Amino acid sequence: MLNALDKLMLEKVADLHEIPQGAYNIRKNGQGVQRNTTANIDIITKLDKPGIDVIIKPYTKGESVHIPVIVTEENINDVVYNTFEVGEYSDVLIVAGCGVHNSGDLKSQHDGIHTFYVRKGAKLKYVEKHYGQGDGKGQRVLNPQTIIEAEEGAVVELELIQIKGIDQTKRDTEIKLMDNAKLMVTERLLTHKDQVAESNISVELLGVDSSAQIISRSVAQDDSRQEFFFDLAGKNKGRGHIQCDAIIMHHAQVHSTPKISAYHSEAQLVHEAAIGRIESEQLIKLMSMGFSEKEAEDTILSGFLK
Amino acid sequence: MLELQSLSLEIEGSKGFEILKNINLQFHEKKIYVITGPNGGGKSSLAKVIMGVYHPTQGNILLDGQEITTTTITDRARMGIGYAFQSPPRFKGIKVKELLTMAASHNPEKVNICDLLYDVGLCAQDYLNRDVDSSLSGGEMKRIEIATVLARNLKIAVFDEPEAGIDLWSFQKLAETFRNIHEKYDTTIIIISHQERIMELADEIIIMSNGTISAQSERDIILAGILSNEACACSTKCVKGVGQNVECVR
Numbered sequence: 001m002l003n004a005l006d007k008l009m010l011e012k013v014a015d016l017h018e019i020p021q022g023a024y025n026i027r028k029n030g031q032g033v034q035r036n037t038t039a040n041i042d043i044i045t046k047l048d049k050p051g052i053d054v055i056i057k058p059y060t061k062g063e064s065v066h067i068p069v070i071v072t073e074e075n076i077n078d079v080v081y082n083t084f085e086v087g088e089y090s091d092v093l094i095v096a097g098c099g100v101h102n103s104g105d106l107k108s109q110h111d112g113i114h115t116f117y118v119r120k121g122a123k124l125k126y127v128e129k130h131y132g133q134g135d136g137k138g139q140r141v142l143n144p145q146t147i148i149e150a151e152e153g154a155v156v157e158l159e160l161i162q163i164k165g166i167d168q169t170k171r172d173t174e175i176k177l178m179d180n181a182k183l184m185v186t187e188r189l190l191t192h193k194d195q196v197a198e199s200n201i202s203v204e205l206l207g208v209d210s211s212a213q214i215i216s217r218s219v220a221q222d223d224s225r226q227e228f229f230f231d232l233a234g235k236n237k238g239r240g241h242i243q244c245d246a247i248i249m250h251h252a253q254v255h256s257t258p259k260i261s262a263y264h265s266e267a268q269l270v271h272e273a274a275i276g277r278i279e280s281e282q283l284i285k286l287m288s289m290g291f292s293e294k295e296a297e298d299t300i301l302s303g304f305l306k
Numbered sequence: 307m308l309e310l311q312s313l314s315l316e317i318e319g320s321k322g323f324e325i326l327k328n329i330n331l332q333f334h335e336k337k338i339y340v341i342t343g344p345n346g347g348g349k350s351s352l353a354k355v356i357m358g359v360y361h362p363t364q365g366n367i368l369l370d371g372q373e374i375t376t377t378t379i380t381d382r383a384r385m386g387i388g389y390a391f392q393s394p395p396r397f398k399g400i401k402v403k404e405l406l407t408m409a410a411s412h413n414p415e416k417v418n419i420c421d422l423l424y425d426v427g428l429c430a431q432d433y434l435n436r437d438v439d440s441s442l443s444g445g446e447m448k449r450i451e452i453a454t455v456l457a458r459n460l461k462i463a464v465f466d467e468p469e470a471g472i473d474l475w476s477f478q479k480l481a482e483t484f485r486n487i488h489e490k491y492d493t494t495i496i497i498i499s500h501q502e503r504i505m506e507l508a509d510e511i512i513i514m515s516n517g518t519i520s521a522q523s524e525r526d527i528i529l530a531g532i533l534s535n536e537a538c539a540c541s542t543k544c545v546k547g548v549g550q551n552v553e554c555v556r
Contacts, residue, residue: 245398281391282397284395285395285454286408288379288382288387288388289388289412289454289458290383290412291380291383300397300400303399304397304398
């Protein structure tokens with residue numbers, strides 16, 4: 001069912017060399033092609049619209065769910081609605097990568113709308129990787145939406161990664177945190193050629209002692225353009241920290257708009273943002289250790305985006 | 307042997323102002339040289355000219371008789387020249403372990419990264435997995451910087467004010483380390499320093515001021531001159547410099 005190209009895509013977006021262990025659902029060109037459920041994790045096809053419901057039983061520990069999407073044809077416009085019910089006190093990893101291979105001249109697009117209910121005391125790590133390839137002129141477009149509600153004491157870790165390959169992306173991430181809920185977001189983005197990427201992350205600290213840390217690092221090369229909008233609202237006693245760093249190169253553009261809003265006297269919110277080129281001292285240091293200028297640049301960038 | 311012949315360096319954009327004026331120096335194998343003198347005297351610029359960061363406006367640089375005046379930083383690094391920055395740059399996302407492994411990657415001998423950290427007075431367990439970013443203090447950065455140079459098998463190692471941020475205990479350790487690499491690799495060591503303890507390591511001391519070499523001689527002769535200098539502006543009643551971990555700028 002899965003050919004060599006499909007497998008390459010799976011490896012890029014989900015680090016999968018084989019069919020994954022545990023629960024999974026593989027979607028290809030707008031169709032579910034393979035699925036596995038476990039005793040604790042059920043996957044059900046939605047009846048009213050395209051997409052799946054992933055139901056993780058309370059107290060499920062150490063299990064994973066892979067829901068990779070691969071698009072290998074041109075002229076695809078796939079919209080999918082996935083809902084995740086992460087049961088109380090469970091501890092799971094969800095990997096949702098999307099790989100697009102477009103060799104044609106028409107656009108391939110995948111929009112994943114993911115809603116997570118992370119129940120009381122649950123721990124969720126959610127990894128979303130985007131990868132694109134193909135020689136055609138057809139655009140590779142991904143517009144993911146991620147909506148997360150973290151209940152009391154829930155811990156949510158998000159890793160959002162997109163390195164080259166995607167021509168156009170608009171990522172919307174909305175997160176609501178209840179009492180003692182904790183959020184860590186790591187965003188890594190590299191655009192080149194004339195790619196355009198937009199990322200909007202909004203977080204509401206609704207519960208007492210909720211906390212959020214968002215670390216965004218990006219590299220903009222060639223004529224690409226990146227736009228970030230961070231909106232952190234402290235509506236209760238809690239802490240929030242946004243740190244965004246961008247390395248700008250060539251003729252690229254980076255726009256970063258921070259917004260922190262406090263609605264409570266014990267909300268502590270910090271925003272740090274920096275855009276700049278690679279420091280010449282960094283290049284000189286690595287060159288003085290025997291690296292060529294190109295090797296030094298690659299080393300600095302890959303460390304930065306790690 | 308590293309040889310600087312009639313070397314001059316002009317600041318870019320300010321024609322006529324020379325940071326280095328007609329410098330002639332020879333750095334022989336297996337010797338330790340300390341370059342000292344007032345701030346702004348051209349010491350760091352000289353170090354950067356040796357590493358290839360700046361190219362001289364006049365004069366020649368020869369390494370073992372080979373002309374290297376116009377070669378790049380990378381070429382010189384591969385020929386066996388190393389340089390420890392006065393203010394080392396930080397790297398987001400690169401760990402101490404990774405930086406030191408990269409530094410040691412061209413050394414044909416197997417280098418133990420933990421030993422390198424120990425040599426600069428840092429506990430490997432605490433530091434290997436730390437990022438080389440702003441979470442490290444200035445002193446910690448300096449020590450790691452020195453370790454990146456110790457990791458390499460060099461013909462010429464240049465250290466720009468290595469003592470800054472190093473406390474007394476590790477200072478002793480550092481002096482020992484300089485002696486060790488010197489013996490192990492026959493490295494020619496050039497240290498820019500204001501510290502008499504460092505000067506005591508030297509075979510020769512070079513004093514630079516206003517972009518020229520104002521004195522160059524064997525250690526004892528120069529040190530005796532510095533110690534007998536009555537023109538010290540410091541009001542502290544001390545034996546000048548001896549046993550003091552303070553910077554003396556003369």
